Amino acid sequence: MKTFLTRRCLLAVAATLVLTGAWLPAAQAQNKVLLRISTPAVPDDWHGKMWTVFKDSLDKSAPGEFDVQINLNAALFKQGTEPAAMARGNLELAAISAFDMAKLVPELSIFTAGYVVRDPDHQQKIFSGPIGEELFKRVSEKMDVTVLSTAYLGTRQVNLREVRNVRTPADLKGVKLRMPASKEWLFLGEALGATPTPLAFGEVYLALKTGTIDGQDNPLPTVRAAKFYEVTKQLVLTNHLVDGIFIAIANKTWNALPALQKQKVKTAAEAATQFNNENRTKEEAQIVDFFKQQGLQVTTPDQDAFRKAVQATYLNSEYANVWPKGLLERVNQVR
Numbered sequence: 001m002k003t004f005l006t007r008r009c010l011l012a013v014a015a016t017l018v019l020t021g022a023w024l025p026a027a028q029a030q031n032k033v034l035l036r037i038s039t040p041a042v043p044d045d046w047h048g049k050m051w052t053v054f055k056d057s058l059d060k061s062a063p064g065e066f067d068v069q070i071n072l073n074a075a076l077f078k079q080g081t082e083p084a085a086m087a088r089g090n091l092e093l094a095a096i097s098a099f100d101m102a103k104l105v106p107e108l109s110i111f112t113a114g115y116v117v118r119d120p121d122h123q124q125k126i127f128s129g130p131i132g133e134e135l136f137k138r139v140s141e142k143m144d145v146t147v148l149s150t151a152y153l154g155t156r157q158v159n160l161r162e163v164r165n166v167r168t169p170a171d172l173k174g175v176k177l178r179m180p181a182s183k184e185w186l187f188l189g190e191a192l193g194a195t196p197t198p199l200a201f202g203e204v205y206l207a208l209k210t211g212t213i214d215g216q217d218n219p220l221p222t223v224r225a226a227k228f229y230e231v232t233k234q235l236v237l238t239n240h241l242v243d244g245i246f247i248a249i250a251n252k253t254w255n256a257l258p259a260l261q262k263q264k265v266k267t268a269a270e271a272a273t274q275f276n277n278e279n280r281t282k283e284e285a286q287i288v289d290f291f292k293q294q295g296l297q298v299t300t301p302d303q304d305a306f307r308k309a310v311q312a313t314y315l316n317s318e319y320a321n322v323w324p325k326g327l328l329e330r331v332n333q334v335r
């Protein structure tokens with residue numbers, strides 16, 4: 001009786017699906033190339049919105065060919081675990097930082113060092129030229145992902161819970177400065193003179209609210225989009241890192257695409273980063289007034305003092321030991 005009922009139910013469900021055509025999307029989806037994206041970005045930040053530009057571009061250039069699934073707020077994978085998920089075949093696309101790449105390609109730690117990249121234009125020229133080509137080849141070999149384009153994440157600034165007189169790194173002594181949870185990030189916090197405290201991006205708002213940390217560092221558009229200004233009182237414009245993230249696709253997925261689809265995916269990634277880069281640069285140029293209106297103190301420290309201290313800390317560290325001879329000079333010469 002039980003078996004009979006189950007079979008009958010299944011038949012009824014199948015008949016309904018066929019009659020209503022509800023089976024169609026699932027069947028079509030099976031033939032589509034699945035592109036799962038995971039990012040800790042919040043929906044209102046430019047590098048969160050850029051994925052919609054990516055999806056729209058592909059939906060237009062290759063209708064019905066790709067199933068693009070966007071997961072924001074680290075909903076699919078924890079911040080920093082994306083490369084491992086891609087290696088396991090559980091994720092196709094992510095925007096990976098130099099900090100995460102440096103774990104497997106140590107020479108990339110040059111871009112985790114404060115005050116190396118001068119501005120967004122310098123960043124684009126570095127990564128679209130021979131240096132980018134060489135490094136991305138290593139990334140492909142070591143991480144099994146292909147970098148499609150470089151997104152400007154913004155210039156990182158220090159953002160404090162309580163107002164403090166910060167002129168030089170010595171003034172950040174003892175400040176519990178939240179950094180993303182990896183040794184490369186923590187070292188940057190240390191180089192700034194603070195006491196770095198590891199925490200995932202999604203936990204920063206609450207930690208600032210409750211006082212578990214004294215501050216955090218991020219580009220100003222992110223301070224706005226993640227609403228950190230609601231739970232902090234000061235921005236210290238250190239300009240310490242011109243940060244970037246790289247749109248990367250798992251090689252397994254990339255290598256299986258025919259040339260025309262590869263070209264469409266690359267064009268979509270470039271459109272996404274162009275959207276992000278333009279909007280973020282524009283916003284950064286005018287955003288300080290917004291924070292002042294919100295009641296935050298915006299102060300400019302002795303940036304030369306920060307630059308000298310941070311550069312010296314990196315040059316005397318284990319990180320600089322693995323930078324290929326002449327790479328820093330080549331980066332500096334890019335104009």
Ligand code: KDO
Pocket residue numbers: 039040041042045047079097180200201217218222245
């Ligand atoms: C952050 O956690 O501070 C950071 O800015 C690090 C970046 O590499 C990137 O992961 C970013 O967060 C997220 O995309 C959230 O904006």
